[in-house]
Amino acid sequence: MRNDFSLMIHGGAGALDNVKDERIAVRYLESIRVILEYGRDALSRGATAVEAVETCASLLEDDPLFNAGCGSVLNENGKVEMDAGIMDGRDLSAGAVAAIGNIANPVQLARLVMDGSEHVLLIGEGALHFAQHCGMELTPDHYFFTPDRIRQLDEARLRGRIMLDHDADGDAQKYGTIGAVARDSNGDLAAATSTGGIVNKRMGRVGDSPIIGAGVYADNETCAVSATGYGEEFMRTVFAKTIADAVEFRDADARDAVDFGIGYLRRKVNGRGGAICIDRHGNCASGMTTPKMIHGWIEHGGESFCRF
């Protein structure tokens, strides 16, 4: 067994008013806890950081509670268009997909782009073509159409505007995205982020999650970062790379780097969201500008913690 690993996962940020209902809060925390323990098991058996973040992100995509994979929100045409990215801190290799439907686990397709193509980002029809070329099965539309997501889109259409995930009262309540960062026992870092984006978003809109340096970043010499928030603000501030640059150029640890990134996000664009980060020494840190962020962590193989 190998125990000097660290792992963090998140399931979205926002006001999260729905977690005032204790039953919903328990469901979120239980899902995060179970997935963290799954990741612990994999890492302690020698899984690489890349394998761990892909596994944890896939499990989050499989849980309809979260806005990714089967729980993805619907766009203005009532369709799912998902984004995902993954990065390997060993050599800065990266893969991403954007504006795709019919893929149960977009993070797995992003991994195939990273490992099996000479490209970093594939979108839409081309990404699906690549998926089939790699032998990945397409998933029928009905898999993604949960009753909650259909009702949420109907509400957004009634209001005639974009909504940001579970947004019952008209204010931006939750910026749904899922993500994972890991440092394995060899000291290698990786990050993955996946999302359905924003309710009632324009067809073809791409957020920060598949943009390397915005919603996802990993470099063994600095840190691994996964972000969750209002994607346009994270792209404009190159948010994940800003956090990594704080490690590289200010000699920050994970805590100081996240604080620096959150401060920059707030100051520059009054950005909404948060991030999880593991630095090259395995220290874990999180931060957000929103009232809450669903996340959990295991630092240096210790106890697991889950928080809003």
Ligand code: GLY
């Ligand atoms: N952060 C997810 C998005 O804006 O699409």
